[in-house]
Amino acid sequence: MTRDRTYFVADVHLGLDVKDPAAREARFVAFLKNIPAEGTEALYLLGDIWDFWYEYRDVVPKGYVRVLSALLDLMDAGVKVYFFPGNHDIWTYRYFEELGMVKLRQPYKVEIGGTRFCLGHGDGLGPGNRGYKFMRKVFHNRFFQACFSTLHPWIAYRLGCGWSRKSRLSKDFEYEFRGADEPLWKFCESTPDVDVFVFGHYHVKVDETLPSGARLIVLKDWMEGENYLFFRSGTLTFGGKS
DSSP, X not given: OOOOXXXXXXXXXXXXXXXXXXXXXXXXXXXXXXXXXXXXXXXXXXXXXXXXXXXXXXXXXXXXXXHHHHHHHHHHTTOEEEEOOOSSSOBOOSHHHHHTOEEOOSSEEEEETTEEEEEOOOTTOSSOOHHHHHHHHHHHOHHHHHHHHTSOHHHHHHHHHHHHTTSGGGSSOOOOOOGGGSHHHHHHHTOOSOSXXXXXXXXXXXXXXXXXXXXXXXXXXXXXSOXXXXXXXXXXXXXXXX
């Protein structure tokens, strides 16, 4: 069977105690199990699959066994699984790669079935947002990561999960994508040789054509239901509840 299917998903936020986290995890596991492995080339996880993830050299978060098992089943069947660290699951060091996944850094360009994609989580791309970009550099800084690793996991996870609970997902708020005024839009418009941009992070569905003719897609989160993008034979299809 020809492997001509590619899937994209972002912002599942596993572990976030908002709108029934157990049901959200079950939906994600069901989605993974329903991917037709024999006909699928790749699955791209575009960041914030976990709401908070921090791994030590010898310690990783408990739980998520069914998620990891479903991902392993896909990889064992020959599906390539790629992941981008998001702003909530930045601190992935070796564990996912030891399982067989491939870590990518945004913006990542790849040609799939003759279509040129640019992929990533979407945070920090484009002009402006200096405060956020500074914070992002701190979170990615090896020295500060080493300092955080000196904390006992009991303390580190309570700090991290407490920070996550303050995110906009914990509030009754939906972001309004501002089109050409968005830094992400400006980044895409200034990036040549791309047919389709696919990101997450904004938690709203976006599907717009840029002045350059390229297509900008932002995937919605999984708070209310499953949301993913499916690519096959040059056609992009949204799946789940938008």
